[in-house]
Amino acid sequence: MSGAANMTMTRCDWFNLDILGARMRISRIAAVLIVAAACLMLQSSLTLAQSRPPELAANSRVIIDYIDPRLQRSQATMERLKKRQVLEDLSMFLSPLKLPRVLRVRTKSCGQVNAFYVPAEWAINLCYEFYENLEAIAPNKPTPQGYTRDEVIIGGFIDAIFHELGHALFDMLNIPVFGREEDGADQLSAFLMLQFGKDVARTTIKGAAFTYLSAKNPRTRTEFAAEHGAPAQRFFNYLCLAYGGEPEAFKEFVDQNILPKSRAESCTREFHQVRRAFAKTILPHIDQDLMKRVQSIQWLRPSDGKQ
């Protein structure tokens, strides 16, 4: 599949070159050659890693659980997530991560549309209500701006997982967070979305952005006192990091003035800021060989986001 080869190129690009070799001032041509060589080596060692290879073990420090829902109507939601092996996939996805303690990740009924990291329990709670709400707000046919149903459900759900994972990592790894932690968690989420090629990046970033686009912004003065940024701020933050990391794949958002030029100008720099934060604070806790294998897997399936 030519798509798979393309995605491998991009993946190699981000981690091997951009993150680890950012300080090496090599020419463009040399860079392309190095990436190509690295990709060849990767591919020969991995042969065809298009779908989940059985040898990629789950992270033994991630304990997953699908908790029975309180409401009957969430039963079907749980069954769907179970059948899709969402948490099993997540545990495998996290296999490169060296955690100092056990992280619990569970799907459950929360009584509200949300997802949480609970520091006292070292646990991420993904609420059935949140997933059901995504299915409710996802457009049945593509919106005029081009957001599709699959993108909203896939991107929105992965964003919730990655955002909470951000809180969990900041806490468990004692990571310095200078800015607003909520934005830091969003940045980690967007950054992870950008590590699996252009297609995955577009699906997940667009979906995540849509969820903030449809939320209500603060109006009164005291609403600005909230610990989260305004949904509109978060919307632009995601698009900006995406454009900074994958200018080609997200150029249309600038061309259509969805991401204003004034902000777009700073997006490369914003992406570099996040990449540096990731490289300095999280990468030391990651097994790089395993990470490359995780990056070579096609995590999304054509059936994802469908009922």
Add this chain to the structure above:
Amino acid sequence: MNGITRLALALALIAATLWAAPLQAQPTFGPSKPGGPEAGKPAPGKVFRPSGSETAAAPALPDGDWGNFLVDVAYNEPKDPQFLPIRERLMRRQALEQLRLFLSPLKLPRKLLVQIDQCNAERRPYQPGGAVTICYEYIAKVDQTAPRNQPPDGLPREMMMVGAFVQAVLHEVAIAVFDVLEIPVWGRESDAADKLAGFIMVQFGRDVALKVIVGASWFFDASDRAWSETDFASEQSPEAQRFYNYLCIAFGADPASFKFLIDQKMLPERRAQRCTNEFYALRLAFAKTVLPHVDQQLLKRVQAATWLMLDEPK
């Protein structure tokens, strides 16, 4: 809602208590707590001036090799003559020379130029490897915003002027420091710079914290505006968010001294509950990323100096 009106009551209250009693310095960071709380004893008659730079009897700041050698400062001559009085005022107060002294504990790997310049905008964002710039236009805006006819028991307009100036300088320097020291920053850089600036503001005792944080927040309050959809695309946060962020740092650092923020409903209870934890996170970030680049001996000296005197020489 008119911010100035909303704040007036609370500010009058602070004004009434601010200079009434000798204030205790409450240094809050570092592996070891610096001992000398001489900071924060008001000595009227000077503005933004460590006492050591003028009087021989002053404590802590010695003559001679003081100031960060790697920090250069410049008051560039503005093309527009309307900014000349601002330039003269800042030069007279040695505002940037004070900053050089203030930054002396910071171990920089390269030279850093801090300049005041005409930008034809209120702000000239720092570019990696470049200079830190404070714009005459920004200072002029603060001057215009600071109310001239304050009631006798109200806060002096100089409080806003000094607070907003110190805030802007520390904010811009923080962004440069993130770049120069290659500090990992999670969260938006501009918010992170406010956090670092706020953290520094509360390291010099209650007196300095009150003056600068209240002064800076007062300016954010007074320059608050309605934000529409595309405004939210800005990499800067809305004035209202920055207002609350600074107050939250102050309350998180010293709940006793800043309890009035909650009593006066300036800081909503819901946010206030989180400020202590937010401050711990900020302190952790500082300790892990910036503190390794700080000379502890010099830091203690800087903390022991008297920095911010509000009363403007008229």
